[in-house]
Amino acid sequence: MSTLRPLGPDDVEQAWALGRLAFGGDPASRPPERPSAATALGEFDDRGRLVATSALHPYEQWWGGRRVPMGGVASVAVHPDARGRGAGRRIVKALLPLMAERGHAVSVLFPTAIGLYRPLGWEVVGSLDDTRIPVRDLRAAGEPEDVFVHTAVQADVKTVHALYEWLGVTSAGLLTRDGPMFPNGPQDVLTHDVVALAETGSGAPMGYATYDRGRGYGPDSSLRVWELVSRSGEAGAALLRSLASWDSVVESVLWRGPTDELALSLGKPVPPPERVQPWMLRIVDAVAAVAARGFAPSTSVDVSFALVDPDVARHDGAWRLTVDDGRGQLERIDRRTDLPLLHVRGLALLYAGAADTGLLLRVGLLDRPLPTLDAAFAGPRPRLLDSF
Ligand SMILES: CC(C)(COP(=O)(O)OP(=O)(O)OC[C@H]1O[C@@H](n2cnc3c(N)ncnc32)[C@H](O)[C@@H]1OP(=O)(O)O)[C@@H](O)C(=O)NCCC(=O)NCCS
Structure with a gap:
């Protein structure tokens, strides 16, 4: 007889080992010391071995300009000995009543196996892709007027978060990036090597780009661009120019996320994504x-x-x-x-x-x-x- 129950502090080692096996984690790594705000479920076999896990992350997502409580599903893993016998389905299905009880109206996950989640009501609604673009191609046409780019510092953190929230309210699906899964709140943005902030001459914030520099300065060197948010075409062009200014030492950027706005700014077609990461949505309540x-x-x-x-x-x-x-x-x-x-x-x-x-x-x-x-x-x- 198998048992399905929430995981507690005593299960951390076993859950960590199963996750590491399933997702190919570093064998030298250790379980996180700080408990996460996520809730984890586990299925144990009749010998008390943990054979399946799933986790629920409490998030909020912007939909139609308002915050919607969302249960993020992660860490779904079944031990190889127990696969193909319904454990994956059971451990995911058990999250549905839990999410409703916690007030999560919708649920999102990034599937590695769509076939597991589609029969349970999740559907692919978007994709978080990574696209490699020659850095010189980012030099948008025209010189932006009255927009200046400088590196954000501690005093700019709130401004950068307000720009992200503006994007959240005016688009659809973004995480609100606050609440228990973001214990450092907006401050996290400063973990990037560079946060480039675009402002008008009178100091009005118009956009930002976050990126990590990467290693070296040869043909393999690349900037990791995490996001570019712009409230105007001028600000977008100024931020792209600041990225393109790396072209003497960096060959390409690895661009995270949608490229639809980028495609309208560049003189050349945006290449197809290098990595495609679909995401699925379920209506929980x-x-x-x-x-x-x-x-x-x-x-x-x-x-x-x-x-x-x-x-x-x-x-x-x-x-x-x-x-x-x-x-x-x-x-x-x-x-x-x-x-x-x-x-x-x-x-x-x-x-x-x-x-x-x-x-x-x-x-x-x-x-x-x-x-x-x-x-x-x-x-x-x-x-x-x-x-x-
Ligand atoms: C993916 C995984 C969780 C599936 O677990 P499992 O216990 O074998 O799955 P189940 O037996 O409950 O299968 C349930 C359904 O999911 C489908 N499914 C399972 N694995 C699948 C796969 N790799 N690709 C597509 N569909 C899959 C099955 O076809 C089954 O549907 P069916 O009954 O209509 O045939 C397991 O193989 C695993 O841990 N893989 C490595 C880690 C991983 O990919 N986790 C998912 C992260 S999103």
Whole structure:
């Protein structure tokens, strides 16, 4: 008989060893000394050996300009002796009621095996990619006027965080980067080698770029660019120029995250990503997820459908979604047989703005046209800049 339970301090060594085996960690490394704010679950076999783990990270994510409590799933690992017999599925599925109990309305994970999570209701809604770009290609056309770039210092930490929050509120999907998983708060930004801050001549902050210098100065040398946030084209161009100024000693940058803005600034096409890291979203508590997020203020929607969710019983049945004044509400209604059927994975795709109802229809996540749902969830494409 196997046992599934939360892991405690006495299980740290075993959990660490399983994680190291599963993910190829450094054999010389040791478990972290400071307890994490994450909650870990473990499955033990009948001899008391830990055979499976999963962990839940309490995060918040920006959706529609508002904070939505999100459970980040990580450290999913099954011992090689126990694989292929359902332990992975059990240890992930056990997180669903735990997340609902903790108030996480949605859940995100970075899968190595999509086939494990898709049948449990998570769906791929975005990708956190790494793209290698010749550093000389970053020199955007035109000389930026009235924007100056300098290296941020301690006194600029709040300013940099405010720029990140601005991006969070105006885009979709970013972590809020506060709460228990970020014990150092905005301060962490200064762990990068360089935080380049772009300001107007009168000192108004307009953007920043964070990067690590890397080693050496030959043809293999590369800057690791973590993020570039700009509130104007001028600020973006100034920050790109400051990166391009490394071209005498650095061949390329390894660029983390979306390149759609970059593609509109450069004179050459952005190369395809070197590494692709998809991320998946699940709606854990549909009522809470709709109530927590923001919607486009000009949208007014009233639509009914039946939700299909094989793993969350309270989702099953008929619902009415109303959106007005930037807020949404999902109310249970009497079960009717004539309602369109929407799969919970389809709801995740819509919620994230990652797909439209036409696509859902074509892949069988919706059983008949329902364009009103497109209007309800219309918004920016989602992005995440932190992996976990
Ligand atoms: C991935 C892993 C957790 C799967 O554990 P497991 O106990 O073998 O998985 P299960 O037996 O519960 O399988 C459940 C479902 O997931 C699917 N699945 C399992 N491993 C998979 C893989 N590598 N690729 C795609 N799908 C996979 C199975 O097909 C199964 O679906 P089915 O029943 O419809 O066939 C395990 O192989 C592992 O620890 N791998 C190394 C670490 C890792 O990749 N962790 C995941 C991090 S996101």
